[in-house]
Amino acid sequence: MVTTESIIHVRNMVKKFGGFVANDNLNFDVYRGEIFGFLGANGAGKTTAMKILCGLSLPTSGEIKVAGFDVYKETNLIKRNIGYMSQRFSLYEDLSVYENIRFYGGIYGLSRKLIRERADFLLETLNLSDIRNKLIKDLPLGWRQKLAFSVAIFHKPGIVFLDEPTGGVDPITRRQFWEMIYQAAADGITVFVTTHYMDEAEYCNRVSIMVDGKIRALDTPEGLKKQFAAATMNEVFLKLARNNQSV
Amino acid sequence: MKRFAGFLYKEIYHIIRDMRTLIVLIGMPVVQLLLFGYVLTNEIKDAKIAILDHSKDEVTSELTQKFLSSGYFKLSRELQSENEINTLFQEGDIKEVIVFEEDFARKFEKDGNAKIQIINDASEPNTANLLVNYTNAIISDYVRQSNRTSTAAPGIIPEVQMAYNANLKGVFMFVPGIIAMLLILISALMTSITITREKELGTMEVLLVSPLRPFQIVLGKVAPYILIAFINVVIILLVSNIVFHVPVRGSVVLLLAESTLYIITALSLGILISTITNSQQVAMMLSLIGLMLPTIMLSGFIYPVENMPLPLQIICQLMPPKWFIIIIKNIMLKGVGFTYVWKETLVLLGMTAFFITLSVKKFKNRLE
Amino acid sequence: MEKNAVIAENLSKSFKKVNAVKSVSFGIGKGELFGFIGPDGAGKSTLFRMLVTLLLPDEGKASISGLDVVSDFRKVRNILGYMPGKFSLYQDLTVEQNLNFYATIFGTTVKENYHLIKDIYVQIEPFKNRLAGNLSGGMKQKLALSCALIHKPEVLVLDEPTTGVDAVSRKEFWEMLGRLKHEGITILVSTPYMDEAILCDRVALIQDGSILRIDKPDEITKSFGKPVFAVKSDRTHDLILDLKSFRGVEAANLFGNQVHVVMNNSDVDAGQITTFLKEKGQTSLDVREIEAGIEDCFIDLMINKS
Structure with a gap:
């Protein structure tokens, strides 16, 4: 359920690397229970911003709160209250399905009993109970991505950050993956997601588009299409980013 | 030829762009040499010894005098009987006990078989080993000097290994070992890493798909390291000569030629490693554990091969550094020419040919 | 060629x-x-x-x-x-x-x-x-x-x-x-x-x-052979579930803000789907017959193969 309570609060966020301005005065809010699409061309500054919001890097200036915690002083509390999953790194390939779950549960300090209960439930819903002792590297990519997402929200975080979660996944699994995202959002988890699939931008409640370190557009997909007189999000994106190619 | 030159340029860019590694590669020999050199010379200054003299004649007192004036030994106790030795070592203060047998002077001059017992605290094998060598060297020195004045047969058989190391400096013995070790490290480790890095990056796929032949790829990748390794040999020789006054008594040209041969041996080992793994990490582990460790342990660099059990001695014969160390010790310290080291050179040459053939055969045209 | x-x-x-x-x-x-x-x-x-x-x-x-x-x-x-x-x-x-x-x-x-x-x-x-x-x-x-x-x-x-x-x-x-x-x-x-x-x-x-x-x-x-409808409403997530319960629906998949519905026969028209969805309580409906895209075909081939 989308609320009006701001769970990510960003005001005048600036991040500089020497003379290069990666994030140029960003301002936005993400509301609790929302699916927020964070789009932008390669090198537009998405990854930089995402790192700051996850507490992995400090901004140069600005006022930023994630899940109510300050990114300058309370990064440990932020990390405890978020989940993270990316296409590049998700699960340990040489550990089994269950070992991965137990490991991540352990990191977030869940009790053994709780880990066992939630793992059983999770494996049941994903239909993976029979292969709980299989190594991750023996699973098809689609299953891995679905499992990785479940593991990222295993500790029931307030926010989950997804960095291109569906890259290279087949069209059926990609849709199943989005159904899982909807389910997580319905359970009250805020979803912050980046993607290069423009049809996926349509699945988000609101979408922001970054160009050259600035947020150039932020609205619902419908609103953006109206604003840019475009039929699809792909057109919106091309109109915005085309003539502003960054290096 | 132009393709090869292009390849070479690229490798040189890689090396220059990675300044940190280059500095380590060039700086490491100096640091290693200084470390080994100083640690060794400090270790054996004023080692405490005890002497048990059953003879108390003019030869034993002269020898004792010679031991104590060498600067390596300091007399801590004079013993009266064998029974004291055990307790002495248990106290742990004494590093070595020297026992002269009865009637020493007469046996030395007439029969030429006077016996000195040298007992060491073997809990520190390196020190013990060195002290034995030094003691032997002093004895043989003494024997040589007395030969000049008397016509009688020599009384005590000298330890050959130390005989040419007149100044009795440990660092002399270590310079050849350090050269052998560092050349393995730079040549084998760096080549195996640089080749596996291309595999990890995915660039090897494009190189393989290009018209370049595998041997061109390999040659282009290793050529710069031949140069770096060669520079290292020169640096080690210079530093050891300037800081520790280690001489090169034989021909410098021969020494450098033999070093180049050994560099090529090490490179072919590095290539061999890169053919059996696709990751830089595994290549590094293999080079360090599979090559460096045996070079240190089994080449006679630190532990004398003669003292090892037979199976290990046989393995030692298969180690290229063992032969290389013999060669350069002979050239540097004995000052001999090629006629004295051609056998060892031949062994090394054979090994090199074997490894090169094997690695070129194993270097694949494809990904599998 | x-x-x-x-x-x-x-x-x-x-x-x-x-x-x-x-x-x-x-x-x-x-x-x-x-x-x-x-x-x-x-x-x-x-x-x-x-x-x-x-x-x-x-x-x-x-x-x-x-x-x-x-x-x-x-x-x-x-x-x-x-x-x-x-x-x-x-x-x-x-x-x-x-x-x-x-x-x-x-x-x-x-x-x-x-x-x-x-x-x-x-x-x-x-x-x-x-x-x-x-x-x-x-x-x-x-x-x-x-x-x-x-x-x-x-x-x-x-x-x-x-x-x-x-x-x-x-x-x-x-x-x-x-x-x-x-x-x-x-x-x-x-x-x-x-x-x-x-x-x-x-x-x-x-x-x-x-x-x-x-x-x-x-x-x-072109050779897809089955009718495909693009359906829009203001509650996309429920829309899929509702459509899957409609007779003759072979597949209902999200495509952006629409749901593509593949029918197993051609005797259904957009009007019938609209009526059905209205009964289910869906509002702001937009139902149109469209030509299948590559992704529709791919999904169809994947399902029929397994």
């Missing part, structure tokens, strides 16, 4: 447990822009590696411009341009040094074939002294393509050149491929993005090591 630029007959390849490529056959004409469309793990990279002489097929054979990829592999390598999945650039060399390097190892110079890469290279030329590692994804992609083209290959093999690259760079990249086609270069390209299929002359839809279908993109969509 002659179908002799690239030919594959019953190519198969297995690794330990996995049958990566299962008896794949196709023929690609000279100057054709041919796409292999399928998700990661479908076997695209393995197939390409066999074609570019990097892997030996377990079974079957393949040839490039009439040259066998196994027995004539040296000759094949001379006429091939290959861009692997990971852009094969030296991160610690500059843009210019990378290009020069690839030119020299193929025994040519940048000058000689500059006309081929000009359109692409001018966009990155201002940064020619920058290290390749410091370029953005889109720029790396352009440089890698320039490097693969610099020796004027007859056949260009591009393994997932657009993966992880943003929509703008992807569009530009496809425009470049279109221009190269006019130079007479045969281009094989693989991609997990279904929407890129329409940019190819012909495509092979590939999944689990097998080719599901080979044809022109519009032939594939």
